[in-house]
Amino acid sequence: xxxxxxxxxxxxxxxxxxxxxxxxxxxxxxxxxxxxxxxxxxxxxxxxxxxxxxxxxxxxxxxxxxxxxxxxxxxxxxxxxxxxxxxxxxxxxxxxxxxxxxxxxxxxxxxxxxxxxxxxxxxxxxxxxxxxxxxxxxxxxxxxxxxxxxxxxxxxxxxxxxxxxxxxxxxxxxxxxxxxxxxxxxxxxxxxxxxxxxxxxxxxxxxxxxxxxxxxxxxxxxxxxxxxxx
Numbered sequence: 437x438x439x440x441x442x443x444x445x446x447x448x449x450x451x452x453x454x455x456x457x458x459x460x461x462x463x464x465x466x467x468x469x470x471x472x473x474x475x476x477x478x479x480x481x482x483x484x485x486x487x488x489x490x491x492x493x494x495x496x497x498x499x500x501x502x503x504x505x506x507x508x509x510x511x512x513x514x515x516x517x518x519x520x521x522x523x524x525x526x527x528x529x530x531x532x533x534x535x536x537x538x539x540x541x542x543x544x545x546x547x548x549x550x551x552x553x554x555x556x557x558x559x560x561x562x563x564x565x566x567x568x569x570x571x572x573x574x575x576x577x578x579x580x581x582x583x584x585x586x587x588x589x590x591x592x593x594x595x596x597x598x599x600x601x602x603x604x605x606x607x608x609x610x611x612x613x614x615x616x617x618x619x620x621x622x623x624x625x626x627x628x629x630x631x632x633x634x635x636x637x638x639x640x641x642x643x644x645x646x647x648x649x650x651x652x653x654x655x656x657x658x659x660x661x662x663x664x665x666x
Contacts, residue, residue: 480516
């Protein structure tokens with residue numbers, strides 16, 4: 437899945453003197469406030485971190501409450517979805533006009549009807565809504581399944597994603613991983629067949645058959661032979 441990156445950052449964590457006996461715990465407590473929130477500084481959501489203090493010394497800051505700053509190096513795992521990226525989410529709800537899913541267990545995503553390609557048709561089975569492909573019967577999107585979709589936009593404040601199932605490489609992850617390559621090959625074959633039919637229809641007009649390019653070449657060669665014989 438796209439949208440996940442690792443980042444190395446040099447940070448300064450400010451700790452209250454009352455926490456000086458357990459600085460490591462105070463540092464982790466401060467860093468935990470960054471988790472699962474969008475950060476402008478990191479241009480994404482911090483999902484996990486590991487820290488490595490740079491030295492054992494700290495700089496005391498003057499003020500009413502003299503905090504001290506601890507320099508450290510942190511390895512961060514950041515979730516930063518951008519438009520046109522491919523994400524995966526677990527479906528929690530399906531209606532006739534939308535598909536709702538959860539990405540990485542914390543970010544909600546919605547795919548509305550206008551962003552679902554015509555190939556996928558809504559049906560009600562056993563009292564539950566599903567989307568089924570018109571061309572591939574095994575391609576079924578249902579509650580509990582994992583889907584792959586394209587990002588359209590992200591609401592940074594509430595971490596809500598708007599997605600799309602328009603591209604052919606989106607849909608049920610289970611089906612895509614097993615059958616997408618074969619299905620794409622079949623689609624190309626069908627497209628070629630349709631092109632050949634269109635070409636034939638262009639050659640035949642009404643009940644009269646128009647000469648094709650090959651026929652034109654044959655006639656030219658016959659004329660040349662006649663001219664040579666003369």
